[in-house]
Amino acid sequence: MTAQLVFKRPRYLKKTVFHYCPGCGHSIIHRLVAEVIEELGIGEITIGVPPAGCAVLAYDYFDVDMGEAPHGRGPAVATGIKRMLPDRIVFSYQGDGDIAAIGTAETIHAANRGENITVIFVNNSCYGMTGGQMAPTTVVGQESTTTPGGRDIKRDGAPIDLSEMLALARGSVYIERTSVNSIKNIVKTKKALTKAFKIQMSGLGFSLVEILSPCPTNWKLSPLDSCKWIDETITQTFPLKVIKDETIKTEL
Amino acid sequence: MNDKVLMRGTHIIGETAVRSGCRFYAGYPITPQNELTEYMAGAIAKLKDGTFIQAESEIAAVNMVIGASMAGARAMTSSSSPGISLKQEGISFLAAQELPAVIVNSMRGGPGLGNIAPTQGDYFQATRGGGHGDYRCIVLAPAYSQELADITRRAFEYADRFTTPVMILIDGMMGQMMEPVVFPEPIDPRELPPKSWVLDGAKGRPSRIIKSLILDVVKEEEHNWKLYRKYENIKKEIQEAETYLTEDAKLVVIAYGTAARIAKGAIKRVRDIGLKVGLLRPLSLWPFPRRILDDTSRFVKEFLVYEMNTGQMVEDVELALKRSSEIHFYGRPGGIVSTPDEIAKVITSLYYRRHLEED
Numbered sequence: 001m002t003a004q005l006v007f008k009r010p011r012y013l014k015k016t017v018f019h020y021c022p023g024c025g026h027s028i029i030h031r032l033v034a035e036v037i038e039e040l041g042i043g044e045i046t047i048g049v050p051p052a053g054c055a056v057l058a059y060d061y062f063d064v065d066m067g068e069a070p071h072g073r074g075p076a077v078a079t080g081i082k083r084m085l086p087d088r089i090v091f092s093y094q095g096d097g098d099i100a101a102i103g104t105a106e107t108i109h110a111a112n113r114g115e116n117i118t119v120i121f122v123n124n125s126c127y128g129m130t131g132g133q134m135a136p137t138t139v140v141g142q143e144s145t146t147t148p149g150g151r152d153i154k155r156d157g158a159p160i161d162l163s164e165m166l167a168l169a170r171g172s173v174y175i176e177r178t179s180v181n182s183i184k185n186i187v188k189t190k191k192a193l194t195k196a197f198k199i200q201m202s203g204l205g206f207s208l209v210e211i212l213s214p215c216p217t218n219w220k221l222s223p224l225d226s227c228k229w230i231d232e233t234i235t236q237t238f239p240l241k242v243i244k245d246e247t248i249k250t251e252l
Numbered sequence: 253m254n255d256k257v258l259m260r261g262t263h264i265i266g267e268t269a270v271r272s273g274c275r276f277y278a279g280y281p282i283t284p285q286n287e288l289t290e291y292m293a294g295a296i297a298k299l300k301d302g303t304f305i306q307a308e309s310e311i312a313a314v315n316m317v318i319g320a321s322m323a324g325a326r327a328m329t330s331s332s333s334p335g336i337s338l339k340q341e342g343i344s345f346l347a348a349q350e351l352p353a354v355i356v357n358s359m360r361g362g363p364g365l366g367n368i369a370p371t372q373g374d375y376f377q378a379t380r381g382g383g384h385g386d387y388r389c390i391v392l393a394p395a396y397s398q399e400l401a402d403i404t405r406r407a408f409e410y411a412d413r414f415t416t417p418v419m420i421l422i423d424g425m426m427g428q429m430m431e432p433v434v435f436p437e438p439i440d441p442r443e444l445p446p447k448s449w450v451l452d453g454a455k456g457r458p459s460r461i462i463k464s465l466i467l468d469v470v471k472e473e474e475h476n477w478k479l480y481r482k483y484e485n486i487k488k489e490i491q492e493a494e495t496y497l498t499e500d501a502k503l504v505v506i507a508y509g510t511a512a513r514i515a516k517g518a519i520k521r522v523r524d525i526g527l528k529v530g531l532l533r534p535l536s537l538w539p540f541p542r543r544i545l546d547d548t549s550r551f552v553k554e555f556l557v558y559e560m561n562t563g564q565m566v567e568d569v570e571l572a573l574k575r576s577s578e579i580h581f582y583g584r585p586g587g588i589v590s591t592p593d594e595i596a597k598v599i600t601s602l603y604y605r606r607h608l609e610e611d
């Protein structure tokens with residue numbers, strides 16, 4: 001009996017050890033994105049735009065061309081790249097603070113212009129790298145270092161439904177919210193990412209996958225409890241669903 | 253195509269940019285420079301390989317330029333003072349990531365919203381980096397229409413050659429003025445030398461990274477020294493100034509841009525009554541043309557710095573001349589454009605203090 005290789009490093013992940021904390025969703029999401037790039041055969045024409053935040057080092061992991069954007073400006077940088085190289089595949093990888101606070105304007109307008117790019121929006125409901133401050137997506141009642149006693153709507157405002165807002169943008173084609181907190185959801189996330197990239201490959205316009213992602217370190221929960229907490233708490237505010245899909249009429 | 257044409261300043265910059273292979277422009281409306289944005293919209297619409305974007309903000313515009321530059325394009329944005337403040341984050345990234353780009357600042361009255369009149373209040377911001385971190389921008393200051401064209405062409409060349417952002421400093425008056433100009437020959441961007449660092453997909457080569465985050469302090473130190481060495485090299489290569497009637501001068505006025513035009517008018521007037529006064533007009537504000545100042549200070553010991561601000565370039569003059577000469581300053585901030593007569597009076601009163609008897 002010969003051994004069969006059933007699991008290996010995706011071609012477009014470098015042989016570098018992730019710096020992410022144990023149980024962090026970024027590691028899973030990186031792997032999924034790399035798998036999708038490989039399966040779609042676009043590794044040699046893809047340019048990624050990493051954010052500021054925990055995933056700032058994404059360029060050390062993805063083995064495709066990567067160009068760093070200032071905090072929140074990913075969609076603007078991606079716009080510049082894509083417009084000059086329309087036959088390449090361009091994605092930005094952004095956290096919740098990056099995309100839904102400091103970069104809200106860049107995101108909404110890129111979506112509204114219908115930029116033919118793919119945005120990977122990792123929502124872990126806190127500022128991870130800076131130590132767990134309130135993010136625009138921190139849910140009501142959630143403890144963070146800047147919401148003592150939990151997020152209070154009166155004091156801190158309500159969490160922002162960025163994906164729903166982007167669905168209103170006329171140029172957005174496909175927006176889905178998924179999670180990587182279970183095998184089932186990981187499979188769904190990969191499907192969503194595949195679809196998002198295919199939309200770009202077909203030149204249809206702006207696609208975005210919001211991925212609810214565990215941050216055990218700042219949530220002060222074990223990796224397993226973090227996954228549970230996504231199901232029990234975060235999805236109450238941010239339900240997993242296809243938020244917009246204009247491709248129904250096409251073959252995608 | 254090399255006939256003289258009459259065009260306003262902003263349009264000259266736009267036309268030269270396109271002729272210099274600029275294929276990406278992003279901007280945001282702000283006075284006084286909208287005619288440049290509008291010109292780029294029209295000119296790029298006529299091209300098959302260009303992109304014009306009216307961005308949602310100054311910040312987005314400069315970041316789109318970052319992306320276009322990463323993709324290898326000659327790219328430009330323009331604005332006026334408050335908008336340039338917003339672009340500084342992106343300019344710092346352009347410098348750190350060593351990306352070429354051209355930024356036009358049509359300076360207006362400030363601080364704050366100020367007004368839309370011509371000033372030179374942004375000299376410090378332009379020449380000291382402007383954004384965060386230890387970097388410099390090449391800063392070029394045209395004063396005449398032909399120079400707007402020549403400097404715009406050079407700005408793109410310097411940006412590519414030194415992989416660094418280049419700023420062109422003008423003001424609303426220069427943007428509006430109409431003078432004859434001969435444009436440089438158009439360049440097909442596909443014929444420009446290939447850039448070895450472009451992000452266009454890792455086909456048949458290792459993947460590339462363009463970034464500015466360097467967490468290792470030793471490496472970040474080395475990156476800063478690398479930039480420093482580049483800037484030292486730029487200082488050696490770029491020293492641009494015009495000297496006018498300095499050979500026999502006893503007093504030399506130092507001014508750039510619109511202020512230099514006014515000063516020239518004043519000098520013509522005082523020359524008519526026999527005063528030996530010349531003009532030294534820096535075209536490169538960073539690097540500051542210290543060598544040319546040095547040379548001039550061998551023969552001239554008295555200088556008058558005239559700026560449309562309360563005194564910014566005068567500090568560079570003081571550094572360059574190391575107090576070996578007497579340096580006077582005259583400035584009007586806030587959008588006041590002095591007349592040549594006013595400057596002639598200032599020159600005359602200074603001149604007579606010292607030189608009446610000798611002459």
Ligand code: SF4
Pocket residue numbers: 019020021023024025026054124128129214215216217218
């Ligand atoms: S802080 Fe949170 S988001 Fe950042 S690496 Fe750790 S678990 Fe992941």
